Amino acid sequence: MAKQPHLLVEPGDLTDIALVPGDPGRVDRIAGLCDDHEVVAENREYKLVNATYDGRELTICSTGIGSPSTAIAVEELEAVGVETLIRVGTTGALQEGIEIGDMVVANGAAKDEGTSQRYESKSVPAVPDYDVLSSLVDAAEANDEDVHVGPIATDDAFYAETDEYINDWEAAGLLAVEMEAAALFSLCRRKGLRSGAICTVDGNLVEGTQKGETEDEELPEKAKNNVERAIEISLTATTSL
Secondary structure, three states: OOOOOOOOOOOOOOOOEEEOOOOHHHHHHHHOOOOEEEEEEEEOOEEEEEEEEOOEEEEEEOOOOOHHHHHHHHHHHHHOOOOEEEEEEEEEEOOOOOOOOOEEEEEEEEEEOOOHHHOOOOOOOEOOOHHHHHHHHHHHHHOOOOEEEEEEEEEOOHHHOOHHHHHHHHHOOOOEEEOOHHHHHHHHHHHOOEEEEEEEEEEEOOOOOOOOOOOOOOOOHHHHHHHHHHHHHHHHHHOOO
């Protein structure tokens, strides 16, 4: 199969490294910070753009919400030659003191989703590539940014995150919960690809705040501002990878 059925791209269409936000709208936001960009394809939740940042050619590809659509993106990006994938997303904090707008770099993800478990046992760890993780942390420090580095949870059911789940995640020391990283890390590891994830906090579940509950838009203003800072960190990281 030459052209991929969902991303609508072929070998040679993309670069070797991709930033993979969930939101298609964030593709445009990332592209706007690049030196130049060109739309390659757009279908369903997937929008793909090739861009250049500080001399580094890169691809930006949205994955939609959740692990199933993320897994499709990973499969099809790998099929056309992408070798490194960095998630740039949002996340809900699980520890007191992690504030809206803070940034989290994941060094692992609990598989509280079903997609990765179709590929492998839940006992197999979902972890990012060390070089990508280090590049994200180094880029944050170079920009004088503080980030929380640690394990997170990946969950399938946004509206089923009960107090019991939240308490268990908090007690385990997980920093935050989101919906894509475990599938991204697992599939990339299995395929010999490099992966990483940086996410901006949009609410704190243990403190009782959740995105959208006090705003007319999905993200609070502080989170929106720090999404752009997380994007800048991820773009800086690509230049060393």
